[in-house]
Amino acid sequence: MKINDVVKAEEGEIFDIELDENILKANAELAQQNRELLRKQGVKAIDVMGSIGAGKTSLIEKMVQKLKTHYRIAVFKGDLTTTIDAEIIGKHGVNVVAINTGKECHLDANLVQKALRRLDLEATDLLFIENVGNLICPAEFPLGSEKRIVVISVTEGPYMVVKHPFIFMDADVAVINKIDLAEAMGVDIAKLQNDVKKINPKTKTVTTNCRTGKGVDQVIAALNL
Ligand code: MG
Numbered sequence: 001m002k003i004n005d006v007v008k009a010e011e012g013e014i015f016d017i018e019l020d021e022n023i024l025k026a027n028a029e030l031a032q033q034n035r036e037l038l039r040k041q042g043v044k045a046i047d048v049m050g051s052i053g054a055g056k057t058s059l060i061e062k063m064v065q066k067l068k069t070h071y072r073i074a075v076f077k078g079d080l081t082t083t084i085d086a087e088i089i090g091k092h093g094v095n096v097v098a099i100n101t102g103k104e105c106h107l108d109a110n111l112v113q114k115a116l117r118r119l120d121l122e123a124t125d126l127l128f129i130e131n132v133g134n135l136i137c138p139a140e141f142p143l144g145s146e147k148r149i150v151v152i153s154v155t156e157g158p159y160m161v162v163k164h165p166f167i168f169m170d171a172d173v174a175v176i177n178k179i180d181l182a183e184a185m186g187v188d189i190a191k192l193q194n195d196v197k198k199i200n201p202k203t204k205t206v207t208t209n210c211r212t213g214k215g216v217d218q219v220i221a222a223l224n225l
């Protein structure tokens, strides 16, 4: 079947509060405050973004296991209403603050600022911030972190990167997870890596199987940790 036409949303036409310029500006200011606070306290903060089920929590768990003897780690875990992931990560003996956004489909700098107040920053070297599962609006809401990771999995199909260019533009590291399933899914990993490079040549791509831990050392190296 052939596509007859494409309806395109014009600037200002979308009925979505997230596109309100004032909100984005306020968020950017709060993100800057967070960034300055974290820098002053010597905390390295890393965002982890990706769709629901891509493997964000598994990646954080594996990095926490490998890094917790070198850094004093804390994790902010964004979710709508649950603390399931926060509890999973907390089992590794690091400080976890759950951030429940209610109906909001992304974290924002205000929520992160509130969470920062609940953390002993003097006793923290490294902070992972797991966003709500979403590849769209987190791109517009910087949180004040130093680096951003985007996790995608091969089970999401071959077009995850090209369909979500904005989230990859700002990503320092793109993690392609569940590579053990690539063949079964018929997904070409080299093509996904190339899609990332086309959007941002500076983004490092790493392939992982976060269930077994394969590739996690390379993610850590890509983050210079
Ligand atoms: Mg998760």
Ligand code: ZN
Pocket: 018, 104, 105, 106, 134, 137, 138
């Ligand atoms: Zn959102």
